Amino acid sequence: MALKDTEQTNKCVCAHCSSEVNPKTGIKENDKYFCCEGCRSVYHLINDEGFGSFYTKRTDWEDAAPVEQVEADEEYFESSLEVLNNGDYSLSIVITGIRCAACIWLIESSALKDERIKSFRINYANHKAKVIFNPKDISVKEVLQKITRLGYCPLPSTNIETIHDKERKDYFYRFGVAAFFTMQVMMYSIANYTGYFKGMDENLYFLFKLLSWALATPVLIYSAYPFFQKSFSALKHFHFTMDTLVAIGAGTSYLYSVAAIFLGYETYFDTSVMIITLILLGRFIEAGAKQKGGNAVAKLLSLKPKNVRKIIYEQNGEKSYITIPIDQLAKGDLFEISTGSNVAADGKIIEGVCEIDESMLTGEPMPVNKKEGSQVYAGTKLINGTCTVMAENVGVDSFLSKIAASVDDAQSSKAPIQDVADNFIGKFVPFVLIVAVLSFIYWYFLASVGAELSIMRAVSVLVIACPCAMGLATPLAVISATNKLSETGVIFKNGEAIERYAYVNDFYFDKTGTITTGNMTVTDYKLSFSCSSVLNLITSAAFYSKHPASKAIAAINEDLYEYEKFEETAGKGITAKIKNTHVIIGSQKFMQENSVKFTEDYEEYIEKSIEKGCTIVCAAVNHILVGVFSISDIIREEAAETISLLQKEGNNVSIITGDSEKAANIILGNAGIKANIFADVSPFDKGNILQNAKDTKKTVMVGDGINDAIALTAASVGISMRNSTDISIESASAVLLRNNLSIIAKSHKVCRKTLRIIKENLFWAFSYNLIAIPLACTGLIHPVMSAAFMSFSSLFVVTNSMRIKR
């Protein structure tokens, strides 16, 4: 029997977090539904305090369920407290769980309603908050509770800025100073240029030159400092970079102009400061794109709870629990893991039975049974059961940390990739220097115009050769591409990754969670009776279990009955009493244990399903087998199309999995995906495969699990899925914002276009040189013409870069 489409009734959503709620199980209150107690209490709190308009203000409510609350431990926040002069405390925190401007408004206004809090201000860009209060009026704990009760989680923060923040701030001030003085210098330069044509008072002309000199000096000393410093350190290794070109261009035109004041030539102070200002603008824009990427990644990482329930035995033998942040867990500590939570540290189970989803580590989609004495690994997820675990390897010793260490190794061995512009400039700078020398030789030795004029002509070559357009070529294209890509649904952490992705022609996909959804789904089922009441009984029983297979069964039907008795055996199945009937759902073995008999046609059906690579779940009512469900991890809808599209464009596509070759072949074959398959691969081997492939090709790895982290780093470009583990988000150079594989092909197109535009920009910037340098050599070019040329080529680069957005 084919699976019928589940009827699309009116979707019922939680009033707070907007996640879908089953009307029969959700909490109903008047005309509103809630998915859980947490959402309900937050909803009431918000409304009672008069902030109900939060629900109309918010623009992004994905994952809006309250973040798991930490016991606000004052000690934990000690490092982020600062005592102000008047005895007030200033508390710096990062608030996680913020999604849009409405959240910030809600937290700020509800906290400020309390008169004891003097100031509460959240930074919209990085969600860092500063709270000022007097410790005599209100305790740190109470302040933190103001935030946690609304469903957000405060984390301690120091005033230390991230590298990106600092870089951007630094460029901002240098650019600000440069822009101010450039405007002043321009005023006098334009006056002098007009004077050149129309004639002007000699004294005034001289005064303007002196003023330009005075105003240009701070720009050269302060704003251009990073260029001089960086080009000097690059020069030590005989490298020529963009910085070298800027330093030579701005430096020589400044020195030339100083000499020109006294020798009576035209000055070029405006060119000198203009170059610095425009290049700094480019750098500032680029730093902003980096900071934005960094923030988006940090936001994805902060969505996950990072707490653990530690068990403490009191002296009288009584057990108590405290919730602490994971990094405070020590070796030998006992902690509890319950259904749905992640294992916090490597350890051994000392009490309890459970099923753990280890697909993040192994790629095996079905959960593994664990009992007392079994090893569990940090980062894996508990599907059902409750266990007490003794932490064995915490921090650097855990398996997760070993992977992290390999990721670091792979990262440090990665050759820094020169971007297109730097590559081009590396060849261009020596060329300019040679032309300058040749022009000096010509004028001095052959034309014999004297040392003074010869030097001036040679220097003007250097000055004119440094176009602002070249410095703007990459940053403008990158910022434009970053915006376009985040619209498409992917965030690249830096501009180099965008360029690298354009060259990629060898694609590697992880199977579980990437090509497939990672969720179990019923693909087919066989029932003895076609009446709906039997199906209702089975799906109702399955609904109360959190096992992925049960969830899959529950999803095919919406009607729900209450249960009278319900029992779940981890790793085997469930038995329930519903409407006075006895329902058993579970594996074939579980059926046999409950003395349920299999008929021949069912056995045949089961055999066929197993051949197809499905997992079998049987259901019996009153000890008679009534149905069999075939369950498997289904392939994402767009996977086959994306892969064939990539292959059509001439790319090589491979699939890497920790799963067995047979299973991989069956699943991929069913979906009609033809690709190279690497099966039975360990996390470390995944890294090796990518490392080896990189020798001959430009590779990209798409993955989501802990087991993909090393491969994500080893590849030229690593792309992680949205709901990936933290470590893979951190090691990837790009993160998908939606779990849709078609973004991979779409963004590849955008990146190729970006690279083309960068090359066009460089070409036009270079064309300017092609015309201007010969003119400079011959001493024909007029300063006004040269300035006009320069502005034109910069303008071209700006408009050309905007084309990426289209």
Next chain:
Amino acid sequence: MKSLFVLILVSLVVGISAFLVFLLAGKKNQFDDIEGPKYRMLNDDDDDDLDNTKK
């Protein structure tokens, strides 16, 4: 001719004082959160509405 020198002086004073304002704003952390003001501006308006609906 004299007026020209006065004007130059005035332009320098205006330019440099604007620059000092920029530095002062930077020192007072005015540029730390350049995203926020556009949202805060809208939220303040709504607070009044909120009080009205409360009655």
